[in-house]
Amino acid sequence: MRTIRAAAAVTVISALVAISGCGGGSSTDGSGSNESPKTLTYWASNQGPNIEADKKILTPELKKFEKETGIKVKLEVIPWSDLLNRILAATSSGQGPDVLNIGNTWSASLQATGALLPWDQKNFDAIGGRDRFVDSAVASAGAEGKDPAAVPLYSLAYALYYNKKMFADAGISQPPATWDQLVADGKKISKGGKWALGAEGGNLANNIHQVFVLAKQHNADFFDSAGKPTFTSDGAVAAVKQYVDFMAKDKIVAPGNAEYAQNQSLQDFARGKTAMVLWQAAASTFAAQGMKPADWGVAPVPVQQGAPGTGANTNSMVAGINIAVFNNTKNVDGAKKFVKFMTSDAEQKLLNKTYGSIPPVTAAQQDPAFAAPDLKVLRDTLSTSAAPLPQVPTESQFETTVGTAVKELWADAAAGRPVTTASVKERLNKAQQQMQQ
Amino acid sequence: MTTTVTPGRTGPADSGERVGKGDARRRMPRIPDRIRHGGLPYLLLLPAVLLELLIHLIPMVIGIVMSFRQLTQFYIRNWGEAPWTAFDNYRIAVDFSPPIGEDLLNSFLVTCAFTVLAVGLSWLFGVAAAIMMQENFRGRGLLRAVFLTPYALPVYAAVITWAFMFQRDNGMINHVLHDQLGLTDQPSFWLIGDNAFFAVVVVAVWKSWPFAFLIVMAGLQNIPRELYEAAAIDGAGVWQQIRKITLPSLRPVNQVLVLVLFLWTFNDFNTPYVLFGRAAPEAADLISVHIYQSSFVTWNFGQGSAMSVLLLLFLLVVTAVYLLLTSRTPRGASRTRKSADA
Numbered sequence: 001m002r003t004i005r006a007a008a009a010v011t012v013i014s015a016l017v018a019i020s021g022c023g024g025g026s027s028t029d030g031s032g033s034n035e036s037p038k039t040l041t042y043w044a045s046n047q048g049p050n051i052e053a054d055k056k057i058l059t060p061e062l063k064k065f066e067k068e069t070g071i072k073v074k075l076e077v078i079p080w081s082d083l084l085n086r087i088l089a090a091t092s093s094g095q096g097p098d099v100l101n102i103g104n105t106w107s108a109s110l111q112a113t114g115a116l117l118p119w120d121q122k123n124f125d126a127i128g129g130r131d132r133f134v135d136s137a138v139a140s141a142g143a144e145g146k147d148p149a150a151v152p153l154y155s156l157a158y159a160l161y162y163n164k165k166m167f168a169d170a171g172i173s174q175p176p177a178t179w180d181q182l183v184a185d186g187k188k189i190s191k192g193g194k195w196a197l198g199a200e201g202g203n204l205a206n207n208i209h210q211v212f213v214l215a216k217q218h219n220a221d222f223f224d225s226a227g228k229p230t231f232t233s234d235g236a237v238a239a240v241k242q243y244v245d246f247m248a249k250d251k252i253v254a255p256g257n258a259e260y261a262q263n264q265s266l267q268d269f270a271r272g273k274t275a276m277v278l279w280q281a282a283a284s285t286f287a288a289q290g291m292k293p294a295d296w297g298v299a300p301v302p303v304q305q306g307a308p309g310t311g312a313n314t315n316s317m318v319a320g321i322n323i324a325v326f327n328n329t330k331n332v333d334g335a336k337k338f339v340k341f342m343t344s345d346a347e348q349k350l351l352n353k354t355y356g357s358i359p360p361v362t363a364a365q366q367d368p369a370f371a372a373p374d375l376k377v378l379r380d381t382l383s384t385s386a387a388p389l390p391q392v393p394t395e396s397q398f399e400t401t402v403g404t405a406v407k408e409l410w411a412d413a414a415a416g417r418p419v420t421t422a423s424v425k426e427r428l429n430k431a432q433q434q435m436q437q
Numbered sequence: 438m439t440t441t442v443t444p445g446r447t448g449p450a451d452s453g454e455r456v457g458k459g460d461a462r463r464r465m466p467r468i469p470d471r472i473r474h475g476g477l478p479y480l481l482l483l484p485a486v487l488l489e490l491l492i493h494l495i496p497m498v499i500g501i502v503m504s505f506r507q508l509t510q511f512y513i514r515n516w517g518e519a520p521w522t523a524f525d526n527y528r529i530a531v532d533f534s535p536p537i538g539e540d541l542l543n544s545f546l547v548t549c550a551f552t553v554l555a556v557g558l559s560w561l562f563g564v565a566a567a568i569m570m571q572e573n574f575r576g577r578g579l580l581r582a583v584f585l586t587p588y589a590l591p592v593y594a595a596v597i598t599w600a601f602m603f604q605r606d607n608g609m610i611n612h613v614l615h616d617q618l619g620l621t622d623q624p625s626f627w628l629i630g631d632n633a634f635f636a637v638v639v640v641a642v643w644k645s646w647p648f649a650f651l652i653v654m655a656g657l658q659n660i661p662r663e664l665y666e667a668a669a670i671d672g673a674g675v676w677q678q679i680r681k682i683t684l685p686s687l688r689p690v691n692q693v694l695v696l697v698l699f700l701w702t703f704n705d706f707n708t709p710y711v712l713f714g715r716a717a718p719e720a721a722d723l724i725s726v727h728i729y730q731s732s733f734v735t736w737n738f739g740q741g742s743a744m745s746v747l748l749l750l751f752l753l754v755v756t757a758v759y760l761l762l763t764s765r766t767p768r769g770a771s772r773t774r775k776s777a778d779a
Binding site for chain 2: 085091109112114115254400401404410411414
């Protein structure tokens with residue numbers, strides 16, 4: 001009997017020790033080791049039409065890498081909706097992949113967790129140097145003044161896609177270059193069940209991308225230089241109001257767009273219900289919906305006046321995907337080799353061509369494939385008139401709070417409730433207070 | 438009259454059986470000694486205790502500890518180092534003036550209204566359908582299977598289908614209400630604005646009434662048919678039979694059913710999350726998604742934990758009060774039944 005009791009006690013104690021060992025997360029602060037030099041795990045974000053397509057695109061490239069280096073890469077493609085939560089879980093448990101893709105708007109937030117390998121001079125040298133990359137893309141990979149938390153992989157920018165036939169039917173010969181022109185053209189188009197502009201009112205991230213650009217055009221930002229939120233500044237309020245007014249006042253956005261969050265505005269565009277959308281690299285989606293390249297045109301996103309440029313004439317956020325290394329990788333050298341491979345000129349050309357994005361590597365951008373009319377607009381935007389979203393640790397909260405405020409304002413507009421400067425300010429004030437708690 | 442619902446009746450029968458099994462008693466004469474002196478019962482309980490510790494108690498304790506810390510993205514990697522904040526997270530959660538406390542209160546009230554409506558309607562439909570299904574008629578089996586379909590479907594797939602149906606421009610709900618029946622002047626929004634509350638209630642009721650139906654149907658099997666026959670001879674109508682026989686006999690089943698439905702509905706995460714995404718409209722901002730948003734979307738895990746602890750306390754208190762009240766009723770209930778029988 002004594003043996004049974006002793007065994008029971010040992011079982012309880014060892015179970016408790018095992019459990020207490022699980023809590024608290026990893027406290028490793030180093031930058032990985034080389035315990036398993038022959039294998040890597042890679043979490044790729046879902047870039048293509050679906051996960052299977054991504055696997056098909058990436059697997060031959062990973063085989064190529066294995067042939068070159070002898071390192072086997074285990075691939076997992078993760079949908080966007082799950083990626084951030086998966087990264088958070090990996091960060092808190094310390095059990096993450098070796099290499100992963102992150103959205104570049106999350107860079108500063110994830111940088112603050114300390115889970116990602118910082119890309120200092122030495123690490124950049126290991127992949128061919130920092131100056132191989134477009135400046136604005138590197139700027140979107142971490143907070144200013146700190147070593148970036150990731151390396152740019154695929155770059156994207158916003159453009160104005162328009163339906164040529166709908167424009168011709170309304171007697172419009174040129175795509176609009178300013179918002180006033182867009183509203184004037186929009187009023188000509190918005191009749192008989194057709195609408196001028198598409199929006200994704202329920203998509204928080206998309207709301208943020210649009211109002212960020214408009215705020216820049218009103219000489220405002222959502223954060224001050226110290227990283228404190230300034231959501232209620234006159235410029236920010238004017239930007240949000242201008243965006244929602246496309247539905248509330250100008251009536252060029254269909255009310256139903258207020259609840260769109262699954263890219264339904266692209267379907268409306270492809271079906272000829274909507275004449276314009278503001279989107280990043282939409283060509284492959286339009287093709288998948290049966291549109292021919294000749295049916296649509298691409299122009300830079302409008303500005304308040306003049307031509308696109310920096311400052312008040314910024315017309316896109318720097319969109320894109322970065323590649324990062326998990327700090328406690330067991331194959332830090334292999335991980336860097338893999339980043340070098342994925343950002344090599346050859347892979348950059350191949351992968352960006354396949355995904356319809358722009359290479360953030362300057363040399364790869366010279367490939368003629370990226371000089372097609374739509375990609376040229378995106379490329380020029382990236383290099384001359386795009387700005388990264390505020391690289392602050394609270395970016396993720398900003399996306400949620402302000403994105404939700406804009407969503408609620410869309411709902412007001414759709415329901416016919418007035419959207420005024422005061423109501424916009426009230427919503428943004430609430431969002432700002434949520435940030436400060 | 439109360440043979441099936443009186444718990445005391447099973448006790449003597451059990452002991453009678455045990456007395457009858459003389460062989461077993463002879464084979465294990467020393468069990469009482471072992472129980473007194475040995476650790477066998479504890480050893481047998483050990484796996485359950487360990488699992489309970491692992492699955493419930495330890496995560497709960499970790500959650501409570503987190504609620505006293507300022508746990509944000511800066512400390513997620515090593516949350517043991519997050520600064521202590523004493524009761525700050527709780528203070529912010531219950532301070533109703535700034536947005537966080539105000540939103541939590543709004544979310545709590547919305548959830549209360551949602552729960553009362555969804556549980557009430559699920560129960561009502563479940564009881565009504567179960568009573569109807571008591572009668573033997575052609576196609577009863579098929580109808581029962583159809584009624585249970587929502588319970589058998591994967592929640593995510595079912596709710597996402599509802600989300601499609603509720604879409605303003607292309608959804609079936611507006612197609613029927615507006616295009617076919619002409620009940621509304623223009624197509625309504627169901628996934629944004631105030632109507633979102635009704636949308637989430639409809640889906641929750643659709644999802645949970647088959648469970649009520651199933652449980653009540655099982656409960657009805659235990660009511661002796663003679664009661665109805667005797668009542669019918671005495672001249673009681675259908676409605677009187679339901680009121681005087683069915684509902685009182687179902688009381689123990691209903692007590693458990695309503696409690697389970699209440700807990701599931703109050704904590705329901707899948708329905709609002711799949712229907713509205715991570716930012717639900719204010720009118721349908723149910724508390725589970727609200728807490729999820731505080732924790733995982735705005736990366737304030739400390740505050741999310743504090744809100745979870747408050748929710749847990751609320752549910753514990755409500756459950757305790759409910760159990761206290763309902764555990765007293767059987768005596769009253771049996772009195773009612775006796776007077777009804779008389």
